[in-house]
Amino acid sequence: MKVAMVIPPYRYGADPSQWITVPPQGYGGIQWVVATLMDGLLEAGCQILLLGAPGSPVQAGVTVSAAVETAEIHAAIEAFAPDIVHDHSNAAALPPDVLRPTVSTHHLNGVPERQINGIYLSCAQRTAAGSVSAPVIRLPVNPSRYPFQEAKDDYLLFLGRVSAHKGVREAAAFARAAGLPLTVAGPAWEKDYLDALLADFPHTVRYVGEVGGGTRTRLIARARAQLVLSQPWGGPFGGRWIEPGATVVSEAAASGTPVIASDNGCLPEIVPGVGTVLPVGQNITLGDAKRVLASLPTAQAVRETAVDRWGHHTIARQYLAVYKRAVSGKVWT
Incomplete structure (x- = not known):
């Protein structure tokens, strides 16, 4: 056609x-x-x-x-x-x-x-x-665009727009509870939000800005997990934010990187099998974070599921x- x-x-x-x-x-x-x-x-x-x-x-x-x-x-x-x-x-x-x-x-x-x-x-x-x-x-997702890496580094990843509706603060809170650093990569058009994030999580968040090419795919492939803790408020157009599709889920999964997501919008539909879904608003403790990380599927299983589905x-x-x-x-x- x-x-x-x-x-x-x-x-x-x-x-x-x-x-x-x-x-x-x-x-x-x-x-x-x-x-x-x-x-x-x-x-x-x-x-x-x-x-x-x-x-x-x-x-x-x-x-x-x-x-x-x-x-x-x-x-x-x-x-x-x-x-x-x-x-x-x-x-x-x-x-x-x-x-x-x-x-x-x-x-x-x-x-x-x-x-x-x-x-x-x-x-x-x-x-x-x-x-x-x-x-x-x-x-x-095209798996040939995303390198697969079974051995992961000890950091969590947030990839996307640095905004309230994307749940960056919630990702930082999860990472702090887990005792792991959080790499945040993406455009930050709301400077006050980014400044507050860095001030409140100085020993957890590493902001690397907007990334592309091999830097981006390596960050995804090497992360222990990708955090997609979308929130139903603070969206760019007002009203309730319902996560529509979440490209980052399929990208992470194709790289063998499991996903930890909220239950907002599309996420409960697509994340089971490639990661874990948490209720919006859940207060994460150290024990919770450790249980979630321990429950994540293997890199190989995540990759196979991503290719089969998407x-x-x-x-x-x-x-x-x-x-x-x-x-x-x-x-x-």
């Missing part, structure tokens, strides 16, 4: 000519999802037009468009003549007058801007959006089936 992949165009750094690419230079959840899905679609023989990520690495089967404005994106789609348009931008970059079959993966909280032919990352996210029958397709070939096949439904004229909400 010919697939036009639309992602939100975001600037990278201070240089106005630079955009976050696919895969991203550093932080970029949607960009990592799209990069991995493209891996699977390309191996299935698809041709892809990538929109919203100018400057992305050139690879066989992919046309990287320089278009970022709506009119330019529309023209690029028409010139490519895809069988299906796959929107990842919550309609922000999707031209409203596209006449070709379109599906939309919702990466956020709440009700998507475009509800027709939506695809959700979890049942929790779908329910919060008010849908009951739209497809749920988990976030993919491998890029598996997820690409699921998307291709949904593409074919849309191309045949099926409509769902």
Whole structure:
């Protein structure tokens, strides 16, 4: 199939000519999802037009468009003549007058801007959006992008946006109770939150900033466990935060790194088998932390589960089936 992949165009750094690419230079959840899905679609023989990520690495089967404005994106789609348009931008970059079959993966909280032919990352996210029958397709992972390491170092890892709704303080509290250092890697756009975190956990937290490439994958592979203690408050858009898909879970698991997660949003659906789920608000003692760490599955078991559930070939096949439904004229909400 010919697939036009639309992602939100975001600037990278201070240089106005630079955009976050696919895969991203550093932080970029949607960009990592799209990069991995493209891996699977390309191996299935698809041709892809990538929109919203100018400057992305050139690879066989992919046309990287320089278009970022709506009119330019529309023209690029028409010139490519895809069988299906796959929107990842919550309609922000999707031209409203596209006449070709379109599906939309919702990466956020709440009700998507475009509800027709939506695809959700979890049942929790779908329910919060008010849908009951739209497809749920988990976030993919390509194990070849993540080095597997069975022997782990003695640190815990938080990877993601350094914000209240991502549970960084809760991760630091768990690490302190366990007597282990916590490496925190990701963008910190809320300076007061980061400053308070470092002041309150000076002997626990090591903040390394936003990381990419081999530094990022090595951090994931070497960690004893990855903490994904998402909280139902403090989200970037107000209201209740329901963790929609959690790319970091599949990435960690593909590296053989087990996950310790909260029970917010998608996490109770995806973490069993690759880690442990804790109730939001639980006060972690030293004994609790030791029991949780001792109960985690082995690196090999975690890796095998990740590849079986979320491998890029598996997820690409699921998307291709949904593409074919849309191309045949099926409509769902």
